[in-house]
Amino acid sequence: MNWRAVSAIARKDLYEVRHNRMVWMPMIVLPVVLCLILPLVLLLTAQAAGQDSPDALLDPDIARMMANLPQSMKAELEGLNGNQQMIVLMLGYLFAPLFLILPIMTASTIGTNSFVGEKERKTIEALLYTPATDRELFVGKMLAAILPALVITWLSFILYTLILNVVGTPIMGRIWFPTPAWYPLILWVTPAVAGMGVLGAVIVSARAGTFMEAYQTTGVLVVPLLLLVFGQVFGVITLSVELALVVGLVVWLVDWALLWASQRLFSRYRLFESGRL
Amino acid sequence: MSSVIQTEHLTRRFGDLTALDQISLTVEQGEVFGLLGPNGAGKTTLVRLLNGMLAISGGSARVLGYDPASQGDQLRRHTGVLTETPSLYEQLSARENLIFFGTLYGVPEGDLSRRVDEVLDLFGLRERTANKAGEFSKGMKQRLALARTLVHEPELLFFDEPTAALDPEASRQVTDLIASLSRERGRTIFLCTHNLDEAQRLCDRVAVINRGKLLAVGTPAQLARDQFQGTWVEIALRTAPDGRLVTALQALPEVIQVSLDDQKLAVQINHDDVIPAVVVQVVELGGQIMRVNPREHSLEEIYFKVQEEAKA
Ligand SMILES: Nc1ncnc2c1ncn2[C@@H]1O[C@H](COP(=O)(O)OP(=O)(O)O)[C@@H](O)[C@H]1O
Ligand SMILES: [Mg+2]
Numbered sequence: 107m108n109w110r111a112v113s114a115i116a117r118k119d120l121y122e123v124r125h126n127r128m129v130w131m132p133m134i135v136l137p138v139v140l141c142l143i144l145p146l147v148l149l150l151t152a153q154a155a156g157q158d159s160p161d162a163l164l165d166p167d168i169a170r171m172m173a174n175l176p177q178s179m180k181a182e183l184e185g186l187n188g189n190q191q192m193i194v195l196m197l198g199y200l201f202a203p204l205f206l207i208l209p210i211m212t213a214s215t216i217g218t219n220s221f222v223g224e225k226e227r228k229t230i231e232a233l234l235y236t237p238a239t240d241r242e243l244f245v246g247k248m249l250a251a252i253l254p255a256l257v258i259t260w261l262s263f264i265l266y267t268l269i270l271n272v273v274g275t276p277i278m279g280r281i282w283f284p285t286p287a288w289y290p291l292i293l294w295v296t297p298a299v300a301g302m303g304v305l306g307a308v309i310v311s312a313r314a315g316t317f318m319e320a321y322q323t324t325g326v327l328v329v330p331l332l333l334l335v336f337g338q339v340f341g342v343i344t345l346s347v348e349l350a351l352v353v354g355l356v357v358w359l360v361d362w363a364l365l366w367a368s369q370r371l372f373s374r375y376r377l378f379e380s381g382r383l
Numbered sequence: 384m385s386s387v388i389q390t391e392h393l394t395r396r397f398g399d400l401t402a403l404d405q406i407s408l409t410v411e412q413g414e415v416f417g418l419l420g421p422n423g424a425g426k427t428t429l430v431r432l433l434n435g436m437l438a439i440s441g442g443s444a445r446v447l448g449y450d451p452a453s454q455g456d457q458l459r460r461h462t463g464v465l466t467e468t469p470s471l472y473e474q475l476s477a478r479e480n481l482i483f484f485g486t487l488y489g490v491p492e493g494d495l496s497r498r499v500d501e502v503l504d505l506f507g508l509r510e511r512t513a514n515k516a517g518e519f520s521k522g523m524k525q526r527l528a529l530a531r532t533l534v535h536e537p538e539l540l541f542f543d544e545p546t547a548a549l550d551p552e553a554s555r556q557v558t559d560l561i562a563s564l565s566r567e568r569g570r571t572i573f574l575c576t577h578n579l580d581e582a583q584r585l586c587d588r589v590a591v592i593n594r595g596k597l598l599a600v601g602t603p604a605q606l607a608r609d610q611f612q613g614t615w616v617e618i619a620l621r622t623a624p625d626g627r628l629v630t631a632l633q634a635l636p637e638v639i640q641v642s643l644d645d646q647k648l649a650v651q652i653n654h655d656d657v658i659p660a661v662v663v664q665v666v667e668l669g670g671q672i673m674r675v676n677p678r679e680h681s682l683e684e685i686y687f688k689v690q691e692e693a694k695a
Contacts, residue, residue, distance in 0.1 A: 114486040118472070125474040232470035232531065234436060236487040237459040374455070378437045379397075 107245065111238045115246025119220040120254065128317075129219045133212050133254075137262040140204055145197055145266060149273045152189045174341025190278055197270055198285055202345045203334040205291065208262055209300035210331065213255035214324040217307030220247045221372070222320040225311075230377070240373045244308075251304035252297070259296050263288075290350035298357035303327060305364035312371040312380070387412050387539055387571045388433060392442035395428055395595075402428045404595040405442060410588075415565045415572040417586035419579065419686055425595040426575035427467060430541045433573075434462055447539060460489055463532030464541040468548075469524040473517030477508055477527050480516055481534050488535035502530040506560065522553025529560060540564070543575045554581075561585055583682040591689045599689045607680040610688045613639050615678040616658055618648040621671035628668045635660060649678075 123129050175183070179199075183191045224230035233243065270283040284292075306327045307320065314320035334353070337343040370376075388410035395403040403425045410416040418426050431437045433446050435455020444451055449458040471480055481499040490498055503509050506526040511519070516527060525545065532540055545561065546554035558581050565572050565585065576582050582589055583603065590600040599606055623646050632641045632650060638661065639651040648670075650661055655677065665672060 108489075110492075111487050111489075114483055118475070118483050121479075122472065122474055227473070228468045229470050229472055231466045231468070232464075232484070232528075233487075235434060235459060235462075235464045235466065236484065237456050237489060238487045239456050374436050375438050378431055 108238070108242055111242045112246040112249070115238065115243060116250040116253075119216070119247055119250035122223070123216055123219060123250070123254070126219065126223075129215055133215060133258060136211060137208060137258060137265075140201075140208065141262040141266040142269065145201075145269050146273065148193065148196055149269070149277065152193055152277055153273075155189060170339075170341065176344055178346070179344055193274060193277060194282070197274075198283065199345050200335070200338055201266075202288065202291055203331055203338065205259065205263065205266075206295060206299045206331050206334070207328060209255040209259045209296045210303040210327055212258050213251045213300040213303030214307045214327055215321065216251040216254060217247070217304035218311060218314075218320045218324055219317060220250055221308055221311035222314050223317050226316050234374050234377065241369075244369060244372050248304055251307070252300045255300035255303065256297060259300070260292065263292050287345045287347045287350050290347055290354060291345070295350055295354040295357060298354050298361055299331075301361040302357055302364065305361060305368050308368035308372055309364065312368075312376070385412055386410065386445075388416075388444070388446050388573065390433075390442065390444045393429075393432065393439065393444050394441035395425075395432055395437065396440045401595050403432070406592070406595075406597050407442075408590055408597060408600055410571060410573060412571055413569055414587040415561075415574060415585050417582040417589035418573065418575045418592065419577065419582055419589055419682075420575075420592040421577055421690075423594075424592045426592065427543055428595075429592075430464065430543055430573070430575060434459060434464060434541070460535070461537050462539045462541060463535065463537035465528055465532050465543060465545055467543050469516075469528040471516040471524060471527060471531075474515060476513050476515055477503065477519070478512040480527065481531060484531050485534040490535050498534055498536075502533050505533070506530045520553070522549055522556060525549060525553065525557055526560070529557065533564075538569070539571045539573065541573045541575075544577070545574070546576075546578055546581060554578075558584060579681075579683040579686055589682065591686060593690060593693060596693070598693045603680075603682050603685060606685045606689070610685055610692075611680055613651045613653050614655060616650045616652060616661065617674075617676045617678055618650065618661075618665060618670075618672060619674040619676075620646045620648060620665075621673055622646060624648070624665075624668070624670050628665065628670060631664055631668055632661060635664060 183194060186194065224233065238246075267283055271281050274283070275281060303324070307324050310320045310323045314323060334343070338345065343349060386409045388408070390409075391407050392405040393403060393407070394401065394405055406429065418429065420426055428437065432439055433444060433451055435451035435453075435458055439452050446458055447461050449455075451458055472483070475483065478499060481502065482495060485495045485499055500509070503512055506529060508523065508527060508530065511523070516524060519527065525548075529542075529545070532542075542561065546557050549557060561572065561574070562585055564570065572585075574582070574585060586603070588600070588602050589606070591598045591606075599609070601609070624643070628648075629641050629643050632638055632648075635657070637653045637657040639653060641651070642649045648665070652658070652661065658675070658677065662672065662675060
């Protein structure tokens with residue numbers, strides 16, 4: 107593997123992302139909404155509502171969740187007032203799967219732009235005529251998608267942690283975040299999910315002719331994550347260290363299968379045979 | 384002289400379509416080899432096969448000593464390809480484009496900057512190095528794309544319809560540049576085109592293909608000889624001659640036929656060597672010669688004759 111070529115490809119792809127607003131805008135908007143605006147709104151509302159307001163518990167989703175809580179969580183919520191319970195539930199549990207949407211969306215958007223985008227803008231042919239091997243091209247493009255996905259996700263997590271503790275401590279009375287389950291979630295699950303995003307993009311890109319077409323199709327990747335979101339809302343599953351480890355393992359296995367499939371798709375021979383260049 | 388490209392019965396099929404059918408040809412070092420054929424003839428497919436971009440369906444190829452099917456990555460270090468579309472990164476500046484490709488082609492870090500400046504100079508783009516390729520005119524994009532093919536100093540260049548999308552001025556400029564490249568020693572150029580004037584100007588040898596079949600290959604003069612029996616010589620006279628002259632010329636050995644149009648005599652001969660004898664005969668019979676012009680067959684005539692014959 108010629109790393110000089112790999113890094114040139116990755117840097118070139120990132121340069122193109124920085125110059126394409128359609129690609130980077132959603133990657134900025136989502137983290138800002140998710141890590142800044144939503145938690146701030148929740149925390150400030152809770153603060154304004156005063157110490158013992160049970161209002162939040164009237165929300166039917168939260169009430170249902172409360173009723174279905176496993177023993178471990180009931181223990182965690184024991185002795186907290188209504189506001190504090192709402193914060194722990196919402197920001198400590200319900201928000202967790204949203205942190206998986208960040209890496210998958212970032213990685214698949216960049217991946218789509220770099221794989222289909224090159225076809226669409228008719229730049230891929232000259233790229234393929236270079237001596238870079240199929241594998242070097244593939245790895246360079248993968249890195250260009252995965253690294254920013256992880257950077258964005260991890261920076262967002264740091265921001266989220268800061269907001270929760272800085273704004274939340276007066277309500278909670280102590281620094282409570284992150285809870286143990288967040289560590290495997292962020293360190294073990296998000297890289298796997300970023301990988302799934304870019305590998306899904308490669309596979310979709312093999313068939314799609316335009317960025318928009320592929321972009322819409324990769325949206326499907328978010329569906330399994332929505333299952334996690336709703337699974338928590340309906341009390342079927344709850345975030346725990348064990349759950350994070352298992353979900354991570356499953357996603358890494360899926361990645362492994364996708365890697366096998368996508369490497370076969372991304373080859374000169376196939377790209378030129380598809381006749382869409 | 385050694386062969387730079389050698390193919391034997393090279394074949395490529397796409398489903399039922401045979402895009403290239405048993406192509407056997409050789410390209411020698413240092414020559415400009417023209418591949419002439421209409422759209423869909425298989426020119427681009429051949430360039431792709433010769434660079435290891437597509438699998439071969441049958442036959443074999445050797446390029447610069449490599450087997451393109453199994454050693455494409457090594458081979459491509461030594462070839463430069465101008466694709467049909469300029470294939471430039473429009474967000475990157477001219478310089479950034481060349482640096483990027485130079486890196487992928489393995490130009491050593493220390494030489495890269497100098498090398499890029501050299502090709503930018505060569506193609507008259509020095510003033511515009513910082514401009515984005517997307518802001519360039521078609522002609523400038525094509526020159527930048529040409530510069531890209533040279534950044535790693537390849538031994539073998541492929542130009543796929545380099546002037547097809549250009550206006551006459553830009554096209555002229557690109558043809559001039561290619562002509563100057565071909566004069567550099569040892570460099571081989573494989574030029575695909577359907578522009579016959581361009582081929583006439585640039586090519587040492589040409590191959591004509593259509594529907595994947597190789598119809599003819601050789602120097603333009605060889606092809607003319609193969610395609611057209613004998614050469615025509617035009618003799619312009621001061622005054623119209625009498626009929627005796629035509630009969631006398633016809634009686635000469637090696638003369639195929641003679642036609643007279645007022646003061647213009649046209650003589651078809653088997654070989655150029657008879658031209659002096661023809662001239663002597665005309666003079667002896669009182670013809671006052673103003674000009675003698677052997678009529679050369681243009682590549683265009685040859686091309687259409689070859690295509691015509693293939694149809695028949
Ligand atoms: N990837 C492909 N899939 C199917 N058919 C193809 C493919 N590439 C080329 N062809 C067909 O092969 C023939 C030759 O094409 P091409 O080499 O592009 O011709 P040229 O460059 O001479 O115009 C055409 O009929 C074209 O449609
Ligand atoms: Mg073509």
